[in-house]
Amino acid sequence: MATPARPPPSAIILLVYPATLLLGSLFSAISPTARSSTSHPGPPASPLAPSLAADLHMSESPVNYFARKNNIFNLYFVKIGWLWTTVAFASLLLAQPAYRFYSSLSPSQQQTRIRRSLQAFLRYALATTVWYLMTQWFFGPAVIDRSFVMTGGKCQEILRQTGKASPHMSTPDQLAVLLSATTCKAAGGTWRGGHDISGHVFMLVLATAMLTFEAIGVGAFSFGSRVEGDCVRERKASDPDHDAVRNIEQDGDSGLAVTWSLRLVWGVVGLGWWMLFMTAIWFHTWLEKWSGLFVALSTVYAIYILPRKLTTWRDIVGIPGA
Known part of the structure; x- marks a missing residue:
């Protein structure tokens, strides 16, 4: 060779x-700008808690342009x-x-x-x-979606709309909704609760x-x-x-x-x-x-x-x- x-x-x-x-x-933890952009009602979240990304993209006017998912x-x-x-x-x-x-x-x-x-x-x-x-x-x-669900993540809005065991959904359909972040968000759901790599x-x-x-x-x-x-x-x-x-x-x-x-x-x-x-x-x-x-x-x-x-x-x- x-x-x-x-x-x-x-x-x-x-x-x-x-x-x-x-x-x-470190910047996100100590900068007033970053902290105000990630602020949300309720007690402050632990840095090891479920992701705040869902909260961030729901903000209508983030302080920083790069905090917008549609930048x-x-x-x-x-x-x-x-x-x-x-x-x-x-x-x-x-x-x-x-x-x-x-x-x-x-x-x-x-x-x-x-x-x-x-x-x-x-x-x-x-x-x-x-x-x-x-x-x-x-x-x-x-793998990222599967690991999220395995660590307790759920598509919350979908669960509220369909119930934990909807009679109108087959098991494969339920798994598709619960295991795919893309499907969840497309259906108007919120991908929350697990470890989101x-x-x-x-x-x-x-x-x-x-x-x-x-x-x-x-x-x-x-x-x-x-x-x-x-x-x-x-x-x-x-x-x-x-x-x-x-x-x-x-x-x-x-x-x-x-x-x-x-x-x-x-x-x-x-x-x-x-x-x-x-x-x-x-x-x-x-x-x-x-x-x-x-x-x-x-x-x-x-x-x-x-x-x-x-x-x-x-x-x-x-x-x-x-």
Whole structure:
């Protein structure tokens, strides 16, 4: 297996996520603005109590724009966040020299490109599968919805309207209503009472971490430093990717594609981090945010950190840029 142009990023960079959640949670606890936005009748809620997100989105005029669930960034970025993640990842796969094919490549170099591309797609597929099972579908309702119900959560308004055991509802229909947050909210119900793992935290951490590791990996390959305005190191003619670097350097259009693909990726990562910070301030309890973080970082560890230590797993999923 080829060696990356420089070592892959340290797992220490993942500490930015717990630091972001901690900063946002502390801000929500001590800021008068945040506290007034989350205020509601009755005794103050414990930070480990059921989520206040339902109360927040019911407020007609939140103090902060980002406390509104209908803010433009939530509607057109976070709600379709995995689509943005997919587009950004696809731009890396299509534009970066680590994956592209050139006529001057030898058969062995072409095989290396194929292996890199397949492993990159496998890493994306694994992350997408975890995202889908957690937030969309897991042999019925998603894992987040199932865990909410298992910890005592209910669709309160639906229960009031139908009763605990409505004769007009079959058991599968009742389960569909009770186990799906989307169905509950669409029917005018309120999703309350259980441990609501933060899907926003989970998705934003997983997506931005995945794109960061992928971008740093392919950026380190060949001339990623030049894209950032630095001097690129000279590659020896014996380097298996020497011809590819030379072709890219002579092709202005390809160089432009490389630059813009990285800009897209870092744009998605930057906005994703900002929305993670906003989520940390305005939505969910501490425990719900940290449980979403734990699931996301566990996935990132399995896909990007564990292969560095486990050779058999590295041979399957690879390392970005290697």
